[in-house]
Amino acid sequence: MRKTRYTAAAIAAVTALTLSACGGGDDDAAGSSGASGEAGGESVRIGIKFDQPGLGFDEGGSYSGFDVDVARYVANELGYTDEQIDFVESPSANRENMLANDQVDMIFATYSITDTRKETVDFAGPYFIAGQDLLVPTDSDITGPEDLEGRNLCSVTGSTSAEQIKEQYPGVQLVEQPGYAECVTAMGGGQIDAVTTDDIILAGLAAQDANAGQYRVVGNTFSEERYGVGLPPGSDRCEDINAAITQMIESGAWEEALAANTEGADYSYNEDLNPPEPEPCA
Amino acid sequence: MENYLSLFETYDVPAAFWVNIQLSFWAALWALVLGTVLALFRISPIRSLQWFGAAYVNIFRNTPLTIILAFGFLGLFSVMQVSLAGDLNVSLFRIAILGLSLYHAAFVCEAIRSGVNTVPLGQAEAARAIGLGFLPAARLIILPQAFRGAIAPLGNVLIALIKNSTVAAAGSVATESSSLMKTMIEFRSDLVIPIFLTFALGFVILIIPIGLLTTWASRKLAVAR
Amino acid sequence: MSAQQVLFDAPGPRTRRTILIFNILGVLIALALLAWIVSALADRGQLAASMWTPFLQARTWEFFILPGLLNTLKAAGIAIVTSVAFGLLFGVGRLSHLAPIRWVAGTVVEFLRAVPVLLMMIFFWLALGRSGAVEPQNAPLIAVILALTLYNGSVIAELVRSGVHGLPKGQREAGMAIGLTRNQSLRNIEVPQALIAMLPALISQFVVILKDSALGYIITYPELLQYTRRLGVGEGNVIPSLLVAAAIFILINFALSTLATRMSSLLSFRTRTRKRAAEDVVVMDAAST
Numbered sequence: 001m002r003k004t005r006y007t008a009a010a011i012a013a014v015t016a017l018t019l020s021a022c023g024g025g026d027d028d029a030a031g032s033s034g035a036s037g038e039a040g041g042e043s044v045r046i047g048i049k050f051d052q053p054g055l056g057f058d059e060g061g062s063y064s065g066f067d068v069d070v071a072r073y074v075a076n077e078l079g080y081t082d083e084q085i086d087f088v089e090s091p092s093a094n095r096e097n098m099l100a101n102d103q104v105d106m107i108f109a110t111y112s113i114t115d116t117r118k119e120t121v122d123f124a125g126p127y128f129i130a131g132q133d134l135l136v137p138t139d140s141d142i143t144g145p146e147d148l149e150g151r152n153l154c155s156v157t158g159s160t161s162a163e164q165i166k167e168q169y170p171g172v173q174l175v176e177q178p179g180y181a182e183c184v185t186a187m188g189g190g191q192i193d194a195v196t197t198d199d200i201i202l203a204g205l206a207a208q209d210a211n212a213g214q215y216r217v218v219g220n221t222f223s224e225e226r227y228g229v230g231l232p233p234g235s236d237r238c239e240d241i242n243a244a245i246t247q248m249i250e251s252g253a254w255e256e257a258l259a260a261n262t263e264g265a266d267y268s269y270n271e272d273l274n275p276p277e278p279e280p281c282a
Numbered sequence: 283m284e285n286y287l288s289l290f291e292t293y294d295v296p297a298a299f300w301v302n303i304q305l306s307f308w309a310a311l312w313a314l315v316l317g318t319v320l321a322l323f324r325i326s327p328i329r330s331l332q333w334f335g336a337a338y339v340n341i342f343r344n345t346p347l348t349i350i351l352a353f354g355f356l357g358l359f360s361v362m363q364v365s366l367a368g369d370l371n372v373s374l375f376r377i378a379i380l381g382l383s384l385y386h387a388a389f390v391c392e393a394i395r396s397g398v399n400t401v402p403l404g405q406a407e408a409a410r411a412i413g414l415g416f417l418p419a420a421r422l423i424i425l426p427q428a429f430r431g432a433i434a435p436l437g438n439v440l441i442a443l444i445k446n447s448t449v450a451a452a453g454s455v456a457t458e459s460s461s462l463m464k465t466m467i468e469f470r471s472d473l474v475i476p477i478f479l480t481f482a483l484g485f486v487i488l489i490i491p492i493g494l495l496t497t498w499a500s501r502k503l504a505v506a507r
Numbered sequence: 508m509s510a511q512q513v514l515f516d517a518p519g520p521r522t523r524r525t526i527l528i529f530n531i532l533g534v535l536i537a538l539a540l541l542a543w544i545v546s547a548l549a550d551r552g553q554l555a556a557s558m559w560t561p562f563l564q565a566r567t568w569e570f571f572i573l574p575g576l577l578n579t580l581k582a583a584g585i586a587i588v589t590s591v592a593f594g595l596l597f598g599v600g601r602l603s604h605l606a607p608i609r610w611v612a613g614t615v616v617e618f619l620r621a622v623p624v625l626l627m628m629i630f631f632w633l634a635l636g637r638s639g640a641v642e643p644q645n646a647p648l649i650a651v652i653l654a655l656t657l658y659n660g661s662v663i664a665e666l667v668r669s670g671v672h673g674l675p676k677g678q679r680e681a682g683m684a685i686g687l688t689r690n691q692s693l694r695n696i697e698v699p700q701a702l703i704a705m706l707p708a709l710i711s712q713f714v715v716i717l718k719d720s721a722l723g724y725i726i727t728y729p730e731l732l733q734y735t736r737r738l739g740v741g742e743g744n745v746i747p748s749l750l751v752a753a754a755i756f757i758l759i760n761f762a763l764s765t766l767a768t769r770m771s772s773l774l775s776f777r778t779r780t781r782k783r784a785a786e787d788v789v790v791m792d793a794a795s796t
Contacts, residue, residue, distance in 0.1 A: 045644060050737050050740075051736075051737060051740040051741075057741070058737050058741060059741070060566050060567075060569075060570035060571065060741070061569075061570045088644070089727070089729065089733075089737075090727075091727070094726075094727050096468055097464075097467075097468055097632075097633060097636070098727065100468075100471060100633075100636070100637055101632075101633065101636025101637060101643050101646055102636065102639070102643035103636060103643045103644055103646060103647075103727070104644075119469075120468065120469065152370045157456060173369065173370035173371065174370075175370055175371065175374060175454055176454070176456055177355070177454065178736075179736070179740065181736075181739070181740035181745060182355065182356060182360075182745070185356055185360045185361065185745045185746070186355070186356075186359065186360035188360070188361070188551065189359075189360040189361045189362070189363050189551060190363060191359055191360055191363060191365065192360075208743060209743065210742065210743020210744070211743065327518065327526055328526055328529045328530055328533055329530055330529075330530045330531075330533035330534045330537065331529070331530075331533045334533060334537050340757075340761060340764070341757060343760075343764070344714065344718070344756065344757045344760035344761050344764060345718070345753050345756055345757055345760075346718040346719070346720075346721035346722075346732070346753075346756055347718070348721040348722055348724055348725075348732060349721060349732060349749060349752060349753045349756065352732075352749060353746075353749055353753070356745055356746060356749060357548075357746055357749070361547070361548065361551045361553055361746055362544070362547035362548065362551070363547070363551075441621075445621075445622075445623035445624070446623070448623040448625045448626060449625055449722065451625070451725065452724070452725060459626075460623065460625045460626055460629060463626060463629060463630075464629050464633075467629070467630075467633045467634075468633075471633065471637050474630070474633060474634045474637065475634070478626070478630040478634070481626055482618075482621075482622045482626060482627075485621055485622055485623060485626070486618060486621040486622065489621040490617070490621060493621075
């Protein structure tokens with residue numbers, strides 16, 4: 001008697017577990033706005049950063065930043081309403097794979113146009129030109145990349161900033177992290193002397209509430225990063241996107257978006273280079 | 283075929299595996315030491331140590347390794363400012379080893395405990411009868427037999443550890459083999475399957491002999507009763 | 508049962524004193540360790556109220572923790588079901604009296620058990636995405652489930668095999684005696700009994716599946732760890748977020764582990780002779796990630 005009861009209880013437990021597991025599998029729509037958007041032709045899946053304040057940032061159910069605004073504008077010009085846009089997180093290290101995988105239709109994620117990347121993906125744009133810079137603690141004596149020799153530097157896996165440092169300043173101790181937030185956390189502890197990436201990203205990080213007053217951007221840019229719209233290889237959208245970007249710049253919406261998103265951050269963009277002229281499509 | 287061979291000129295696959303082997307070797311060593319101490323705690327007469335051992339095992343066994351390794355960089359290295367070497371990347375490599383050791387020590391502890399369970403009661407009673415206290419009895423009588431009884435489960439922990447060394451990618455060791463495989467597929471997606479099979483085979487070659495060896499050793503060294 | 512209780516005598520007055528001293532020492536060392544961790548965290552302001560108040564807001568749970576947890580449970584839940592199915596299929600395959608089936612099932616299981624789950628995940632993610640065989644935005648989820656299924660299914664296949672091997676021979680003989688074929692006896696008599704014997708080990712394997720689902724983080728599957736990272740970035744409390752994610756995993760897994768231990772002691776009278784075989788397997792594979 002006892003035996004059967006225990007067995008029954010055991011089996012019931014496993015069944016319950018299995019059932020709840022199935023239940024979990026069925027309700028697909030809820031909560032997974034991150035990776036699985038609507039399939040089918042109606043919506044457009046746009047890869048952005050979720051962790052770069054001022055550029056692409058997850059506010060909890062809604063997204064903000066300059067990349068997001070440009071993405072919205074371009075998508076609207078392409079004929080999508082705001083409701084038809086699914087924003088998907090695309091970390092630096094996975095951008096090429098996500099495009100090649102067709103996980104996203106386009107990427108607006110501080111994505112610099114480079115020749116290496118052009119081998120695997122297509123680009124439209126650029127829609128902004130930034131420059132690589134350094135973020136350091138407020139009291140740091142670092143004034144440029146020359147001061148980095150023998151110091152600890154942090155950047156993000158798969159970013160041009162990391163590649164550049166490895167090539168041009170081999171004496172720097174570089175650690176690569178999945179996102180800039182990890183870098184800033186490490187710098188907060190004093191284990192890292194500087195974080196490097198594009199000035200506009202750094203300005204957004206420095207202006208974040210949690211970091212206010214602790215860090216400053218050096219302001220000595222040493223590269224030209226042309227932010228493009230990443231597209232799956234062989235995409236036919238490049239011309240239309242370029243037209244949309246030009247339209248955005250001419251209408252003044254570009255300027256407005258940039259001002260709104262850098263408000264409060266100690267940042268002014270390079271006016272010689274911006275606003276940029278989109279390159280002809282390949 | 284030529285296409286495939288050209289991969290090895292561009293990418294240093296053996297070097298990536300060597301990173302995994304180094305990670306596994308050091309982590310195995312530390313996990314064995316720490317795991318043995320924890321097992322001693324758990325079978326000791328001292329309540330607080332028993333409790334500590336149990337708490338340790340329950341926490342580390344139930345946390346995803348990914349989180350432990352991420353915490354190694356963010357918590358231990360960044361916030362608590364633990365640095366294990368002057369060189370940044372050496373320091374992070376050692377922190378990854380530490381994370382792997384802490385995690386697998388919980389399993390080593392349980393493996394040794396299961397080994398202790400194979401030692402007949404009479405052995406402990408006999409040890410007491412000749413006047414040995416806890417530590418001498420553990421060192422001279424129980425543990426030697428327990429280790430021999432625990433070879434198979436310990437071997438399995440070692441196998442899991444070697445495979446888990448790929449997760450060190452989450453702990454800032456970007457030179458290990460799963461990271462390299464990702465890069466290789468990204469640039470040579472025409473060879474997805476051969477690339478995967480190369481890495482998979484590498485692990486099979488590392489792991490199958492260990493499995494065979496520990497099975498053989500556990501039979502050979504089993505205490506005849 | 509174990510040497511635990513007999514390793515030491517009922518303590519006399521002197522030993523009791525020694526034990527007391529060591530007890531105090533143990534507590535002190537544990538407290539010192541804890542104090543070091545707490546003070547190191549507090550020094551960097553990680554224990555400041557502002558780091559932790561976000562967890563009192565509904566928004567944090569609604570947009571970050573719960574969606575992440577749901578995705579984790581979704582991947583793990585589906586993988587549990589498919590792993591059990593895979594395990595039953597290949598476990599029975601390894602017990603087949605047809606040598607080729609046994610051989611194929613054996614090779615597949617041994618191969619899959621030797622390949623790191625993370626390698627399989629990365630491979631399926633990139634291969635599936637590029638082949639266009641699945642909806643691209645589902646590639647991460649499917650890759651997580653496939654990798655978890657192939658690895659854990661293989662472990663479960665081994666559990667089934669060792670469970671059936673642990674049964675008394677009389678079971679099969681009795682089955683044959685009432686006119687069942689070998690396959691019928693395997694399906695209707697042996698495997699069901701083995702399943703009950705292996706229940707604790709099976710549940711431990713579910714813990715492994717749940718833990719390994721956190722690897723989905725590396726291949727852009729938005730599971731709990733991914734979401735808590737986003738939360739930490741937004742609120743500037745990366746460490747507290749990581750700790751909360753860890754606590755959630757520990758809580759769920761601890762409940763499952765406790766269930767497994769309970770069940771194994773409840774079932775021990777049924778499976779007394781076969782317990783050891785199953786126990787080895789638990790210890791071995793629970794270590795995966």
